[in-house]
Amino acid sequence: MYGTSQFDGNAAFSGGGFMPSQATQTADPAFSPAKNRDAQALLPLTVKQISEAFQASDDKANFLIDGVDVNNVKLVGMLFEKTERVTDVSFVLDDGTGRIDCHRWVNEAVDTKEMELLSNGMYVKVHGHLKGFQGKKQLMVYSVRPLTDYNEIANHFADCMYAHCYNTRIRKLQDASQTPGHMPNSAVNTPSKGYQPTPSNHFSVQYNMDGVKGIDKSVLGYLQQPSCIAREKGVHRNELAQQLNVPENKILEAIESLESEGLIYSTIDEYHYKSTANG
Amino acid sequence: MDTSNPAVFVNAELLRMHVGRRVRAVIQVLRSDGGGSVIGKSTDEQQLVVKGHPSGPLSTFVEVIGIADSNQSIQAEIWTNFGDALDTACYNNVCQLANGDFKHLFI
Numbered sequence: 587m588y589g590t591s592q593f594d595g596n597a598a599f600s601g602g603g604f605m606p607s608q609a610t611q612t613a614d615p616a617f618s619p620a621k622n623r624d625a626q627a628l629l630p631l632t633v634k635q636i637s638e639a640f641q642a643s644d645d646k647a648n649f650l651i652d653g654v655d656v657n658n659v660k661l662v663g664m665l666f667e668k669t670e671r672v673t674d675v676s677f678v679l680d681d682g683t684g685r686i687d688c689h690r691w692v693n694e695a696v697d698t699k700e701m702e703l704l705s706n707g708m709y710v711k712v713h714g715h716l717k718g719f720q721g722k723k724q725l726m727v728y729s730v731r732p733l734t735d736y737n738e739i740a741n742h743f744a745d746c747m748y749a750h751c752y753n754t755r756i757r758k759l760q761d762a763s764q765t766p767g768h769m770p771n772s773a774v775n776t777p778s779k780g781y782q783p784t785p786s787n788h789f790s791v792q793y794n795m796d797g798v799k800g801i802d803k804s805v806l807g808y809l810q811q812p813s814c815i816a817r818e819k820g821v822h823r824n825e826l827a828q829q830l831n832v833p834e835n836k837i838l839e840a841i842e843s844l845e846s847e848g849l850i851y852s853t854i855d856e857y858h859y860k861s862t863a864n865g
Numbered sequence: 866m867d868t869s870n871p872a873v874f875v876n877a878e879l880l881r882m883h884v885g886r887r888v889r890a891v892i893q894v895l896r897s898d899g900g901g902s903v904i905g906k907s908t909d910e911q912q913l914v915v916k917g918h919p920s921g922p923l924s925t926f927v928e929v930i931g932i933a934d935s936n937q938s939i940q941a942e943i944w945t946n947f948g949d950a951l952d953t954a955c956y957n958n959v960c961q962l963a964n965g966d967f968k969h970l971f972i
Binding site for chain 2: 634685709735737
């Protein structure tokens with residue numbers, strides 16, 4: 587009696603326990619560290635830009651625009667040729683610069699409802715994943731929403747130009763100074779300060795100083811001096827206290843807050859610090 | 866993918882550069898002359914004639930997509946009501962940028 591119930595329990599447990607863990611494991615590669623968050627950001631684009639996108643390899647999801655990996659994109663345009671099938675809805679999006687084929691999988695009632703609202707000739711905002719399929723580029727769309735405020739059209743194209751400027755400028759600076767990291771994304775709601783990691787040292791210095799006050803500011807200013815940036819080990823806490831003539835506990839507070847803002851980092855030990863503005 | 870037939874963002878000033886081609890413009894509707902054309906104000910505050918028959922009543926601001934007929938007129942194919950409130954200055958700036966430094970992103 588006892589043995590049987592234990593056996594049953596084990597069977598149920600091993601089955602139940604095993605399945606989810608297997609599911610997590612198979613999902614893992616999609617979240618590998620190689621795919622950083624920058625690469626997955628939503629990039630505002632025109633169809634013209636997509637048509638000129640450079641396919642970096644045979645990998646079907648590997649496009650480059652302005653030197654930046656393109657995965658998720660945002661487009662605004664008119665919907666045409668909507669065709670409903672059992673498992674998906676396909677349509678053509680015309681944003682005035684060109685036309686692109688789009689597909690939307692319809693898995694759940696929510697998807698069906700969202701697609702039912704749409705008719706040909708409507709202005710929509712589309713979020714999707716750019717994919718190459720049989721040599722053609724197409725969008726696997728995961729959100730299609732009708733525009734309610736037509737200012738979004740001008741706004742979207744302004745956004746495209748901004749993101750283009752941003753990424754091309756970054757690339758030029760990168761080529762010049764080998765500064766790592768790019769910011770492919772330009773979300774509409776991101777305030778301009780969201781673009782702080784400008785690789786130009788001058789800019790980042792100026793930007794980073796915004797909102798940094800008092801002792802924090804003098805500590806950061808000290809660490810951002812070219813001579814300090816050049817030092818491999820960074821600057822010792824005591825040196826900061828002496829040079830700035832500030833008590834050590836105040837220096838500690840400043841270091842803590844600057845470190846949490848990501849403006850400085852500890853180097854060989856917790857006594858030595860460097861500015862994140864690299865030299 | 867097809868980028869062979871774009872519709873360029875235009876205001877009245879830029880319209881003359883695209884005569885014979887497909888354009889899109891936003892106008893503030895002033896009046897309809899009843900004979901198949903609508904008189905409107907472009908985003909750079911000049912008068913434009915839009916020929917064609919809209920399928921329904923027009924809102925204050927309307928976007929037309931069609932062929933640039935002349936310096937001041939568009940033969941409209943698609944009319945879209947943009948409502949009664951629109952930032953025309955912003956739209957006008959986008960027109961200028963889309964024909965200027967950023968032309969390569971559009972046409």
